[in-house]
Amino acid sequence: MKIKFLGTAHGxxxxxxxxxxxxxxFENCYYLVDAGAPAVDLILRDGKDINDLRAVFTxxxxxxxxxxLIHLTNLMSWYYIESSADFYLTNDMQKASYESVISAGGQRNFVYPERLRFHVTDPEAPYEDENIKLDYFKNGHMNNSYSILVTDKTTGKRVLFSGDFSGMLALSDVPKILSEQEIDVFVCEMAHFGVKELEPYLDTCKAKSVYFTHVFPLDKYDGIEALKDKYAFEIHSPSDGDIIEF
Ligand SMILES: [Zn+2]
Ligand SMILES: [Zn+2]
Structure with a gap:
């Protein structure tokens, strides 16, 4: 699997x-996990074809x-008219809002439901296609918020995206799979708790490597640096544009 970090800032x-x-x-297409960055701009700067976007998971x-997603799906509606993708949002209100903000642009800005397929995520019926399979772990950040595990069906490699967790990890919402199974990559947010609150989970973490993003306040990068001496697994704090392959 090849991963490119398009956006690594906190909120x-x-x-x-x-x-x-x-x-x-992937060879025949690409996916996004979250789209808080100017996704369409970054996809185009990367030289990618919008038509090769398969799905976006949030x-x-x-x-x-x-x-x-607003600019991306708007352009897919009236300019990239050969494009077609699935967009997984996490609640009905946001799905309806995105559909209406695109349609509000007028006659040419219309949601074509057969090409721009907006869904509300159902963690009981997660996405799967020939490349990947997803698993959702509900966390306590807000209503309908998830950590997402993506499995590469060809290689079996797995990456867990934390999403955002509860404040100070008070709800103990780090997915148990992190201590139970050897996943390849854990992409972990670092804005809603301190290094100290996360350490008990790192102590039992079986991931081969951990990538910290969404870091706030920025002096927490020093705390992350200090963790590198403590744990056997790799620890990274990627910048925008960084690529990893595993
Ligand atoms: Zn966030
Ligand atoms: Zn959030």
Missing amino acids: VPLKDRFCSSTMLE THAHLDHTVG
Whole structure:
């Protein structure tokens, strides 16, 4: 699996970081997990064909994880008319809002439900196609918020996206799979709790590597750096544009 970090900022963009978005690249198509960054701009700058976008999965409704979908789906509606993709939002209100904000642009800005397929995520019936399979773990950040595990069906490699967790991890909502199974990559937010609150979960973490994004306040990067001496697994804090393959 090839992953490109499109946006690694916390809830507010920085001078060198967009908000949360990650691209998963496969031979015949690509996917996004969250779209808080200007997704369509970054896809085009990357030289990708909009028609090769297969699906977008969101961890929760906050705009720092979703706002890029508006421009992306708007352009897919009237300009990239050969494009077709699935968009998984996490509640009915956001699905309806996105559909209406696109339609509000007038006659040419219309949601074509056969091409632009907006869904409300059903964690009991997760997405699966020939490349990937998803598993959702409900977390306590807000109503209908999830951590998402993506499995590459060809290689069996797995990446877990934390989404956003509860404040100070008070709801103990780090998915248990992290301590129970050896997943390849854990992409973990670092804005709603301190390094100290996360350490008990890292102590039992079986992931081969952990990538910290969505970091706030920024001096927490020093705390992340210090973790590198403590744990056997790899620890990284990626920048926008960084690519990993595993
Ligand atoms: Zn967030
Ligand atoms: Zn959030």
